[in-house]
Amino acid sequence: MIYTENLYNAVILENSSSIRMLRVITGYSSGSFIERVLNDCPNVSIELYIGMALQGISKIDHLRYINLSKQNNVKIFYVHKLPNVHQKIIEITGENRKKTTYVGSANFSENGFEKQSEILTTIAEDLEDVFKVVRQQCLSCVDKEVFCYIPLVNSQISEEIVKDREIDHRNVRMKNLLNCDEYLKIPILRKTWRKGVAINAKEPYLDLVGTAYSQFFQGEKEYVVNFRDKKVLIEKYGDFGKRLRFKNIDLREVIRKSLAIQNDEITFKEVENLWILIEKNMLNYRYDMEIIVNIDGSDEYFTLD
CATH class of the missing domain: 3.30.870.10 (Endonuclease Chain A)
Known part of the structure; x- marks a missing residue:
């Protein structure tokens, strides 16, 4: 037929x-x-x-x-x-x-x-x-x-x-975490988190619990990071500064657009291999941020543009 x-x-x-x-x-x-x-x-x-x-x-x-x-x-x-x-x-x-x-x-x-x-x-x-x-x-x-x-x-x-x-x-543009000067790798969601928190909150934020944020961010509450040719203002807040919010971009919309996600709520399954990587250059005190794909704990990753 x-x-x-x-x-x-x-x-x-x-x-x-x-x-x-x-x-x-x-x-x-x-x-x-x-x-x-x-x-x-x-x-x-x-x-x-x-x-x-x-x-x-x-x-x-x-x-x-x-x-x-x-x-x-x-x-x-x-x-x-x-x-x-x-x-x-x-x-x-x-x-x-x-x-x-x-x-x-x-x-x-x-x-x-x-x-x-x-x-x-x-x-x-x-x-x-x-x-x-x-x-x-x-x-x-x-x-x-x-x-x-x-x-x-x-x-x-x-x-x-x-x-x-x-x-x-x-x-192929692969990178290696071992080549970073100093970095913080932040999960977008965790499997055990309930709906409506972190990136899905009314005011989206990243939860820094489980990361070495206290050693990475020292002293200041606000930082300027370079992200996709734009300077983004980020702020630590909450108990012990365990949350990170983005003051001049909507990070949830950035991720939804990058992944072509149709629903308003981002699911763990959609981002379980995605991380926010913030790298600190100790020579000039510059902070650079990328959305990365890093799988199964490997040191290698690629960026999501």
């Missing part, structure tokens, strides 16, 4: 209750699309291979892929060895292990399934050998070696713009 319209409806929604496994090879995808499929298919497991990852993965998508991969039913891989993989294969395993395989032009993304004119058709052939070949070219998105190969970019990768474009993957 050939499909040229309403691909998401025809392939995903009409089978949503019976899908048990989705194995996908695609040029491009997005974290929001995977989240949508997981929401629409309550019993599904997903194994996704992103074939054009060497062209770049957006920082937001990479963070979402990492968070999704913490679930037992999601595995996401990046092709990190040439040649790039531009195949589009969707293998659905339903009840009673019955398999249906689609091939065509549609990437496993909002663009591929809804916004562009694409085609998918079912085939009878077993493509297990194709999956095996692609798997040998891949790294898991949670593998620390990813940063050696895959460019992490600030904006969403456009399927039309980057097609067949080569990127020097050596330009």
